[in-house]
Amino acid sequence: MNLKEVKKIKVKRIKESITEKEFKKLMSYVRGDDSIRENTRINLLRTFIFLYYCGLRLNEVQELKIIDVKNLLKNEMIKIYISKTSSERKVYLTPTFKKEINKLFDFTIEDDSNKIIHKSTSKKTGINNIVFIQQVNSKMKEILGEGFTSHSFRQGLITEMGSKSINIKIISNFIGHKNVSTTLGYIKPTDDQIKNSLVR
Template structure:
């Protein structure tokens, strides 16, 4: 008779359910992302912080837990320059496997601006802090980003929407699924494929390739 480890099976099913929920998070158009940023800048007391947290998920494909785990030393080098590559330790990632996050130039500019506005930042400090000057936990960061989307009237968006939008946009531009999988830090391309949201514009462009 087949024996099942109930604890491991329950953990597996919870992980699978979570991945499915994340893969189904709404993808945003550029107009919708601009709306979220504009509303955040107009309404948030900590607008610079909130916009940078959002953009790290949209422009770098970072998980919200990875964003919450960042320290200032992760994003600036010994000369005070913004790093083009963020080296995340196994403790900072969901899969408990170290990975590299590539930072585009426009994101580096946003990070530089944010750090210039931060009061006497110390390398060992967490990059993002709550109103009470505490670090964000993955859960509080998840709730916070969801509120930013809700405030902007973006229905169906979650803290994972940025990551899914990142993958979908690059797929639409012809980036191979293997490269996407590496950028996302996925262990298999099957996981990455579930994140790609096929839309009408992608299909219109596809048929023009014939």
């Protein structure tokens, strides 16, 4: 195969997982970047915490309202509807997730019916799904580089749970998959996990 033929081959890129390290880098960068408009900053930060702690899909985060977050804080669990599978899944509150929520929400000034991710002109109106996916993925690529998308959060959470030997049925149920084989397809060991497993 000559160089010209090699260049024509479309390389299947490695899909990277979001670990705590990448999550902290994203949060720090977005908080410190003065070129990001305030509404965009809040939308990104809120999105990142819900993706990181819950493994939600981006469109599921966009459907959440302030009342959902209040109920999550009150009950330490909420049910959300997943349109992709026409089913429900539960989202749970952990102590670190609670701290992140309390940093990013001021419930004294936000109406219960407001979307947590919204346009700057209307807190009741969500952002177009395609536009928001592009915005989130573009910012992630800018901060973390190639191979990272909003789905990297979901993959990272599933991989971390798998590395802790959590029963695959529990992971599958938590993440909202109907089939365990779908969940298994998400488990992609990180570089550190592979390095730490080397025996020679």
